[in-house]
Amino acid sequence: MKFRILRNKKKSIVIGINKKEYELQANWLYEHSKDKLIRDAYTNQLLIEAAEIPKNLKINQAILNKNCLQICFSNKTTHKYAISYLYNQINGQKNVTEKFLWDNKNSIIPKYDFLKINDKVLYKIMSAVEKYGFCLVKNIPNKRNGLNELMKLIGPVKKTNWGGIADVTSIKKAYDLTMTTRGLENHTDNPYRFPTQGYIFLHCIENAEKGGSNTIADGFKIAEILKKRYRNHYNTLTTFNTFFKYKDDKAHLEYSCKLIELDDNKKIQQIRYNNRTEVIPYASPLEISRYVEARSKFWELIKNPLNNIKIKQKSGDMLILDNYRVLHGRSEYTEINNRRYFRQGYMDRDIFLSKLKTIN
Ligand SMILES: [Fe+2]
Numbered sequence: 001m002k003f004r005i006l007r008n009k010k011k012s013i014v015i016g017i018n019k020k021e022y023e024l025q026a027n028w029l030y031e032h033s034k035d036k037l038i039r040d041a042y043t044n045q046l047l048i049e050a051a052e053i054p055k056n057l058k059i060n061q062a063i064l065n066k067n068c069l070q071i072c073f074s075n076k077t078t079h080k081y082a083i084s085y086l087y088n089q090i091n092g093q094k095n096v097t098e099k100f101l102w103d104n105k106n107s108i109i110p111k112y113d114f115l116k117i118n119d120k121v122l123y124k125i126m127s128a129v130e131k132y133g134f135c136l137v138k139n140i141p142n143k144r145n146g147l148n149e150l151m152k153l154i155g156p157v158k159k160t161n162w163g164g165i166a167d168v169t170s171i172k173k174a175y176d177l178t179m180t181t182r183g184l185e186n187h188t189d190n191p192y193r194f195p196t197q198g199y200i201f202l203h204c205i206e207n208a209e210k211g212g213s214n215t216i217a218d219g220f221k222i223a224e225i226l227k228k229r230y231r232n233h234y235n236t237l238t239t240f241n242t243f244f245k246y247k248d249d250k251a252h253l254e255y256s257c258k259l260i261e262l263d264d265n266k267k268i269q270q271i272r273y274n275n276r277t278e279v280i281p282y283a284s285p286l287e288i289s290r291y292v293e294a295r296s297k298f299w300e301l302i303k304n305p306l307n308n309i310k311i312k313q314k315s316g317d318m319l320i321l322d323n324y325r326v327l328h329g330r331s332e333y334t335e336i337n338n339r340r341y342f343r344q345g346y347m348d349r350d351i352f353l354s355k356l357k358t359i360n
């Protein structure tokens with residue numbers, strides 16, 4: 001890495017890293033100091049109140065010493081900065097795993113065997129979920145809380161008003177259509193929650209003989225198709241706030257949000273689609289017309305077999321799904337003795353991503 005000090009403008013300095021120029025403001029530098037009076041050596045947390053650093057702070061002198069930048073500030077303190085540290089701060093954290101967008105033609109099903117689990121295999125499983133949005137893990141212990149054998153290696157299960165790890169089977173007084181033999185259209189789970197569950201762990205203890213396959217679709221890929229071919233619809237779905245609601249005797253959950261959520265850099269961050277719980281909010285006829293048209297096109301792409309793959313889970317199979325990216329559905333099933341029995345657990349996004357970073 002070639003590093004140079006180009007100019008000292010007192011309130012900032014201009015540096016060159018390789019062939020690019022960057023301007024570093026005096027307060028920014030001061031706040032990033034690793035001086036033992038400023039940051040705790042072990043936690044790296046600030047010991048001073050950043051908001052009280054003098055606003056008129058100036059850089060009296062900047063010296064380059066091997067891989068270290070030394071700054072003397074106008075408050076008569078001197079601080080040292082590793083060049084590699086400054087470079088990482090300027091360029092931001094790189095994504096842990098590149099995403100591979102897929103459809104029916106180029107998809108693969110990443111498969112791993114729980115019997116071979118160790119840190120390396122766990123890292124591969126979690127990286128596959130980040131890359132493809134899903135992963136299939138075989139040979140999960142075929143018992144009621146078998147899925148926890150893998151989940152506990154990653155982090156705590158997210159609890160909701162339904163509890164932690166829950167049954168997915170057909171029951172008489174179903175509180176949700178998931179708990180029936182009905183087919184389920186592609187959807188993401190629980191957009192009426194904030195934050196929405198980051199990941200779904202779906203363990204098959206026993207599947208139905210007829211039907212009961214899972215369909216999954218890559219929401220990021222579908223959103224990219226929409227952006228490319230139907231830009232107006234894409235603009236509508238990334239700006240119109242719709243509304244999702246779930247209500248029973250003990251819970252009343254609701255959230256206002258977009259079907260395609262972008263981050264500050266206009267990058268797709270999250271997909272939501274859940275026909276069963278959407279309650280379209282009041283808006284002008286023009287806005288509603290635009291929204292329903294855009295949503296129809298989005299749905300057309302979501303259900304298109306070209307964008308879907310089918311997986312029929314066998315006993316011991318667990319699907320891990322990125323609920324911010326992959327839509328999932330289920331075909332209708334028929335059975336005689338209510339045999340189909342799945343267990344499902346959720347995990348928060350920060351827990352999963354934190355484990356992925358620490359295990360790497
Ligand atoms: Fe679901």
